[in-house]
Structure formats: structure tokens, C-alpha cells
Amino acid sequence: MQQQISVITLGIADLNRSRRFYVNGFGWAPVFENDHIIFYQMNGFVLGTFLKTALESDMNRHGLLQPGAFSLAHNVTGKDEVEPLMDRLAEAGGAILRAADAPAHGGFRGYVADPDDHAWEIAWNPAWTIDERGLVTFGV
Amino acid sequence: MQQQISVITLGIADLNRSRRFYVNGFGWAPVFENDHIIFYQMNGFVLGTFLKTALESDMNRHGLLQPGAFSLAHNVTGKDEVEPLMDRLAEAGGAILRAADAPAHGGFRGYVADPDDHAWEIAWNPAWTIDERGLVTFGV
Numbered sequence: 001m002q003q004q005i006s007v008i009t010l011g012i013a014d015l016n017r018s019r020r021f022y023v024n025g026f027g028w029a030p031v032f033e034n035d036h037i038i039f040y041q042m043n044g045f046v047l048g049t050f051l052k053t054a055l056e057s058d059m060n061r062h063g064l065l066q067p068g069a070f071s072l073a074h075n076v077t078g079k080d081e082v083e084p085l086m087d088r089l090a091e092a093g094g095a096i097l098r099a100a101d102a103p104a105h106g107g108f109r110g111y112v113a114d115p116d117d118h119a120w121e122i123a124w125n126p127a128w129t130i131d132e133r134g135l136v137t138f139g140v
Numbered sequence: 141m142q143q144q145i146s147v148i149t150l151g152i153a154d155l156n157r158s159r160r161f162y163v164n165g166f167g168w169a170p171v172f173e174n175d176h177i178i179f180y181q182m183n184g185f186v187l188g189t190f191l192k193t194a195l196e197s198d199m200n201r202h203g204l205l206q207p208g209a210f211s212l213a214h215n216v217t218g219k220d221e222v223e224p225l226m227d228r229l230a231e232a233g234g235a236i237l238r239a240a241d242a243p244a245h246g247g248f249r250g251y252v253a254d255p256d257d258h259a260w261e262i263a264w265n266p267a268w269t270i271d272e273r274g275l276v277t278f279g280v
């Protein structure tokens with residue numbers, strides 16, 4: 001079985017509010033959008049932001065909760081990029097959960113919640129490589 | 141800003157129970173494991189399964205909830221692969237949320253929850269390409 005995830009879909013309440021965080025905060029460009037979903041082409045997979053009611057209907061499960069027991073990480077290539085990006089995400093509607101500091105395993109990272117309370121870790125991790133396409137390889 | 145996600149981290153209660161779902165169900169191989177986290181090298185990023193208490197401590201936020209307002213998708217290359225994989229995931233500790241059927245936008249998909257109630261969509265979507273490395277490209 002291919003070791004592959006095709007889509008990460010986040011349930012959101014307001015497309016424009018979420019779009020502002022991802023487009024103005026991260027600086028990402030949608031590849032598709034309509035009145036209930038926005039897709040972003042990522043590094044080898046797709047990120048979707050989908051109205052939570054529609055996601056619940058699609059997965060046949062209601063009462064999805066926030067904050068969910070997960071986080072997403074965006075790694076940067078230099079320690080000095082972590083805090084400016086966290087600041088920009090906060091200006092675009094995010095909320096700082098943990099100011100950036102150095103974890104025991106090395107590197108430098110902080111956490112920001114998106115407007116729907118989904119957690120993003122912004123990290124500099126020098127042990128992991130990121131190629132020019134954005135493909136990330138685990139390292140220790 | 142690189143349109144890139146480096147890690148998806150799922151909060152879990154029991155490493156062995158979760159490992160059985162991902163290793164025996166999906167057939168994936170860990171790239172690293174210790175007594176609180178297991179990492180899987182995916183298609184251009186890393187999947188982590190991390191004890192929820194440790195994830196909460198790392199992100200400086202407690203009370204993470206399940207089921208969270210998100211889903212992950214694993215796409216397969218043929219319609220006839222969807223149901224056998226869902227069955228194998230159920231045998232490995234998953235729970236069927238939605239039996240496979242055809243959504244309005246085309247293709248064929250169902251949903252399975254992992255042992256920690258994180259939702260996985262298993263989908264055949266002929267409009268999206270998946271290359272030999274598992275890199276997925278959005279299409280309509």
C-alpha cells in the first residue's frame with residue numbers, strides 16, 4: 001500500500017475568514033474554490049478547507065469538535081523565519097498558542113491556531129530536509 | 141512562502157493500538173518510533189502519531205477533543221480497491237463511518253475512523269493524478 005495521504009480537509013465556519021489566514025498569512029494561492037470549499041495544491045497532496053456542515057454530511061458523522069487532537073506543521077528553512085511568519089499569521093486572523101522557543105529535541109518552534117482553532121506548528125528543524133518542491137524528508 | 145506542510149501529527153491514546161491500524165491496516169512502515177511518538181515518511185511530508193498528552197504539552201493547549209473537525213484522505217488508483225482497504229482498516233481496529241458510495245462530484249469513497257476517532261476517507265478519484273512516488277496533483 002502506497003505510503004500516501006492525498007488530502008487534508010479542515011472543517012471551517014467561514015470561507016472568507018479562513019481564506020484570509022491561508023492566503024494573506026501563509027501567502028498561499030488556491031487551486032480551486034467555490035461556495036463551500038477551497039483547495040490548495042501542496043507538496044505532493046492537497047489541502048482543503050471545507051464548510052464543517054458539508055464535511056460532516058460527507059463523512060456521515062456530526063458533532064465534529066474543536067480544537068481537535070491534531071496539529072499541522074509548516075517548516076521553514078531558517079530559525080529567524082519562525083517568528084515573523086507567526087506574527088503574520090496572527091495578523092491574518094490566527095491566535096498564538098505557544099510563543100516560539102527551542103524544544104528539547106532541537107530546532108525552534110511555536111504554535112498558532114487558525115481562525116477555526118486548527119493548530120499550526122511553525123518550525124525550524126535543521127535535521128529534516130525540504131527540497132525546492134517543498135518535499136519534506138524525515139531526519140534525526 | 142512555500143506552499144508546504146511538513147508534518148501531520150495525530151494525538152493518540154495508545155501507541156500499539158494506533159500502530160496496528162497504520163501498520164497492519166494501511167501496511168505502512170514507521171521511519172522512527174520511541175515510547176511516545178511514531179513517525180511515518182509519507183509523500184513529501186511526515187505523519188506523526190503522538191501521545192495526546194505530549195502533543196498538548198508541546199502545543200501549550202490542553203483539552204484537545206475528538207472527533208476533530210478534519211479528515212485525512214488516502215486515494216487509491218482503482219474503484220475496486222476502496223472497499224477491501226476499508227475492510228482491512230476495520231479489521232485493524234478502525235470503525236466504518238460511511239460505507240463506500242459515489243459522491244455527486246464523481247469517484248467512489250467511504251470513511252473509516254482510526255482507533256482514536258480520527259477520520260480517514262478512502263477514495264478513488266479518477267480526476268486526480270498520483271505518481272509513482274505517491275505525489276498527488278489536484279484535478280477537476
